[in-house]
Amino acid sequence: xxxxIFAFTATALPILALALTPRAASAQSFTxxxxxxxxxxxxxxxxxxxxxxxxxxxxxxxxxxxxxxxSGPATLDxxxxxxxxxxxxxxxxxxxATFGVGSETGEADSVVLVAPxxxxxxxxxxxxxxxxxxxxxxxxLATFGVKDSxxx
Numbered sequence: 001x002x003x004x005i006f007a008f009t010a011t012a013l014p015i016l017a018l019a020l021t022p023r024a025a026s027a028q029s030f031t032x033x034x035x036x037x038x039x040x041x042x043x044x045x046x047x048x049x050x051x052x053x054x055x056x057x058x059x060x061x062x063x064x065x066x067x068x069x070x071s072g073p074a075t076l077d078x079x080x081x082x083x084x085x086x087x088x089x090x091x092x093x094x095x096x097a098t099f100g101v102g103s104e105t106g107e108a109d110s111v112v113l114v115a116p117x118x119x120x121x122x123x124x125x126x127x128x129x130x131x132x133x134x135x136x137x138x139x140x141l142a143t144f145g146v147k148d149s150x151x152x
Contacts, residue, residue, distance in 0.1 A: 028122030030062040030070055030090070033150040036113065038129045041140035051138065054129075055079050057150035058097065058113065060088055070119055074099070076111065077150075090117050095124055101133065109133040113142055122147055 036056040043051035056076050063072040070090035074097045077083050086099035095117035101109040115127025124144040131138040 028120060030060045030088070030095070030117070030119075030122055030124075030147075031072075032122075032147040033057050033059045034124060034147060035145035035149045036076075036129070037143045037145075038140040039143070041129075041138060043138040044136060053140075058144070059150070060097075070095075070117075076113075084111060086111075090119060093117060093119075095127075101131070107134045115142060115144060 034057070036058050038054040038056070041051050041053060043049045056078050059075045059077070061072045061074070062070055064070070065072045066087045066089045068089045068091065071088060074086050074088040075083055076086065076097070076099050084099035084101060086097060088095060088097040090096075093116055095113075095115055097113040099111040101111055110132055112130045112132075113127060114130075116125035117123070118125075123146070126144070127142045129138075129140045129142040
């Protein structure tokens, strides 16, 4: 009987130790701010006019409030001090952030950022920027910085 208890204890202790060992979380949060550099920008009705590069600060709050585990409110601050409010969500391995933009003509304009996202590391890859505004277009390559890379 004592041998059986010893064998059980010898087997159970390593399993218990493994179960209690701290592990990295399998999913990170996207909560934080990310610099966004938009380059290779084309503007105009036909999208064929080169226009200047832009830089933004994308702020995300990953609270699941938009229906997906990684989703929530977002703000996009530009270098000219304007701020847009919107939402973001991670669908599969893609992050989509959408912002409503006011227009002088009352049309519903929007800015959309789309890029690959890695939920296990909380990182965002290189993606695209698109502004649809009253029949004209601006689009470019969006390069995201590391989390908490905006200078305040």
